Amino acid sequence: MNLLHPAARVVDAATGEILTRELIDAAERELPEKSPVFLAMTTTVPAIATYLAALRAGKPVLLLDPELDQTSLRARFTTDDVHPDLALLLTTSGSTGDPKLVRLSRAAVLANAEQVAESLGITGDDVAITTLPLFYSYGLSVLHSHLLRGATVILERTGIMQKDFWTAVNEHAVTSMAFVPSQYEMLRRLRFDPAKYPSLRTLTQAGGRLRAELIDDFAARMSTVDGRMFVMYGQTEAGPRMACLPSSSLTAKSGSVGLAMPGATFAIEDDEVVYRGPNVMMGYAETAADLARGDDQGGVLRTGDLGRLDDDGFLFLTGRIKRIGKVFGVRINLDDVEREFPVVAVAGDDKLHVFTLDTDTRALRTKIAEWLGTHFTGVDVRTIEALPLLPNGKTDYRALEASL
Structure with missing residues (x-):
């Protein structure tokens, strides 16, 4: 060839x-x-x-x-x-x-x-x-x-x-x-x-x-x-x-x-x-x-x-079929969350965990919870200085999950 x-x-x-x-x-x-x-x-x-x-x-x-x-x-x-x-x-x-x-x-x-x-x-x-x-x-x-x-x-x-x-x-x-x-x-x-x-x-x-x-x-x-x-x-x-x-x-x-x-x-x-x-x-x-x-x-x-x-x-x-999480037992599409807000989202322990460069985490948590129609305690918002990336430039979701 x-x-x-x-x-x-x-x-x-x-x-x-x-x-x-x-x-x-x-x-x-x-x-x-x-x-x-x-x-x-x-x-x-x-x-x-x-x-x-x-x-x-x-x-x-x-x-x-x-x-x-x-x-x-x-x-x-x-x-x-x-x-x-x-x-x-x-x-x-x-x-x-x-x-x-x-x-x-x-x-x-x-x-x-x-x-x-x-x-x-x-x-x-x-x-x-x-x-x-x-x-x-x-x-x-x-x-x-x-x-x-x-x-x-x-x-x-x-x-x-x-x-x-x-x-x-x-x-x-x-x-x-x-x-x-x-x-x-x-x-x-x-x-x-x-x-x-x-x-x-x-x-x-x-x-x-x-x-x-x-x-x-x-x-x-x-x-x-x-x-x-x-x-x-x-x-x-x-x-x-x-x-x-x-x-x-x-x-x-x-x-x-x-x-x-x-x-x-x-x-x-x-x-x-x-x-x-x-x-x-x-x-x-x-x-x-x-x-x-x-x-x-x-x-x-x-x-x-x-x-x-x-x-x-x-x-x-x-x-993604695999990018599905649950908040209080309700299925959510993590990609939908990322499309709606300037965050990177992962799931675990019946919660939505999001990482953001925004420092106003309380306001962001309230907005996401309202958008999901759920109680704010089901949303965990964390500020991060820089997202972990794979060698190909994609977000390293496994590293984020490991940090929870």
């Missing part, structure tokens, strides 16, 4: 190192005999060279957080027996569960790269910059979709809070940037002004729900420079992108995550969002024996998300 268009470029902003075919060839000669290839996916040219070499050689790759100890994973998943269609293994935990491996086929990886490229209109003139880890499916999809179309990817490691990042945006004439909700919150605090970056044309958002206020805010900022903002929705199990809402629909379809990716469909079955498409995973892996399994999904993914479709096929998410 070859994701690399002949015209595609990868450039390290700090060192100037450029990805070459010779580097990929050299990396292929160094690939291990055993499968899968365990790759600590740093945001560097050598790591990308090894990744592309493994894909080209038909060796499945397990992408890992460089800070993660590989010992237990190597013991669990090293094997001589892997399915011939298997291309990529990614860990997934979302914000609520234990990590496990998602098995993606070559066809699924290529299909989603093409779907994203088509939805965003990526061309060889585009220049993306890394804003997310490459072992995280959203960050990886930016790499895939741009390489496939012959675009340029700038590798930047300092992050959006540092001057070097924004210097690289201008020096390399970056045209598109991808962010998760927590990064959009940071950008607002930084008073992000797209006019300072003349080449910038596109912002994308995925990796969780972004407040409607912020979507409107950043769409308006981009419109001042004739730019675009796309809201996207996905899961690692779909390689990862499943839906896209373009700028042209942000107002008319406010609150939607968009239409299904090209060649795919959504259905609502028992209130659950079900996705059907060529980019759906083969299944999960919990042991080495699972790496020899074929396609368990048949192109169908039950997302675990609750939602509805409007008459035009646009998807609106309403919550």
Whole structure:
């Protein structure tokens, strides 16, 4: 499998190192005999060279957080027996569960790269910059979709809070940037002004729900420079992108995550969002024996998300099946609470526990209790200086639950 268009470029902003075919060839000669290839996916040219070499050689790759100890994973998943269609293994935990491996086929990886490229209109003139880890499916999809179309990817490691990042945006004439909700919150605090970056044309958002206020805010900022903002929705199990809402629909379809990716469909079955498409995973892996399994999904993914479709096929998410709590025995949707108030919500001990940056906890507790129609003693409000985040930028709900 070859994701690399002949015209595609990868450039390290700090060192100037450029990805070459010779580097990929050299990396292929160094690939291990055993499968899968365990790759600590740093945001560097050598790591990308090894990744592309493994894909080209038909060796499945397990992408890992460089800070993660590989010992237990190597013991669990090293094997001589892997399915011939298997291309990529990614860990997934979302914000609520234990990590496990998602098995993606070559066809699924290529299909989603093409779907994203088509939805965003990526061309060889585009220049993306890394804003997310490459072992995280959203960050990886930016790499895939741009390489496939012959675009340029700038590798930047300092992050959006540092001057070097924004210097690289201008020096390399970056045209598109991808962010998760927590990064959009940071950008607002930084008073992000797209006019300072003349080449910038596109912002994308995925990796969780972004407040409607912020979507409107950043769409308006981009419109001042004739730019675009796309809201996207996905899961690692779909390689990862499943839906896209373009700028042209942000107002008319406010609150939607968009239409299904090209060649795919959504259905609502028992209130659950079900996705059907060529980019759906083969299944999960919990042991080495699972790496020899074929396609368990048949192109169908039950997302675990609750939602509805409007008459035009646009998807609106309403919550997670697992994100349900109880207050005095009454079921509540924790995502509904987060949509209504500037809080992060978890449940436990027949109470609603919310975390907020607001210091007026008494007033907030009263408002939430009134909104729920329950006594205020069923609501616990705590001020927090900063939310705990997972490496992919999502809220670490398990850390919040552990703090109760």
